[in-house]
Amino acid sequence: MVIIEPHIHMYSRTTDDYQRMYDAGIRACVEPSFWLGASRRYAGTFFDYFNLILDFETVRARRFGIDHFAAVSLNPKESEDHVLAKEVIDGIDEYLEHPRCVALGEIGFNNNSREEEYAFERQLHLANERKMPVIIHLPHFDKVKGIELTTGIIKNEGIPEHLVVIDHNTEDSMPLARKTGCYTGMTVYPISKLTPQRVSSLVKEFGSERMIINGSADWGISDPLSLVKVVDFMSRDGHSQNTLKSLLFDNPSSFYSASPKWKPEFDLVPVDPREFQR
Ligand SMILES: [Zn+2]
Structure with a gap:
């Protein structure tokens, strides 16, 4: 089964991960911008990071047979410094125009603060002006x-709601998220966030239409x-192959298809590592 990983931060992963992903059938991925773990102090650091995920990471993934796209934004965790947030958003246009940028994101709330709201609203407006897909992150607490x-x-x-994915849903947020026409995302983690079991139950309750699953x-x-692991569990838990294909291929593909730049190649072949070693 060919799988699209619609939300993953490969910047933080090793080449072994790319090899394992390819072997398991993952053939395309999208990398949204994230908080690096230490706050950036300069707008230029953001812009270099955008270049890195749009240019370098795309080439790195391709060597391992995976077609990699990216989404750029100022992450909610980084919006508290208002002057810096404004400078980054003011300068983000050229990265949104990049040929590998298929979405804006992730944006949204972390602590539900006023500064986060400013960065969220401005960037959502940029996505709307361009009619490009946008990835919205729900806060981890008080969903x-x-x-x-x-x-x-x-x-x-x-x-337009088909341009929006509301991501990181749980049992608490899903009823409200499904009342919208937006795509609804679920994130599977080994300890925190959702397990394959919980994803399976949520799909049984809310259906597979507009549902997107990611490993993040x-x-x-x-x-x-x-x-x-989701495919393995859900197959055993009574879901049809059609449902799994919708969740792991068709839905993410139709979401990102709102961007004309989303033209993934699913038949890339990994390059012999000796060819790119220096
Ligand atoms: Zn993320």
């Missing part, structure tokens, strides 16, 4: 408050093969 604020901001902006692997305890 109900987070989803209420988030859906209010989506409504105010009037962005980063520096923390996470797993670039989460989606493969």
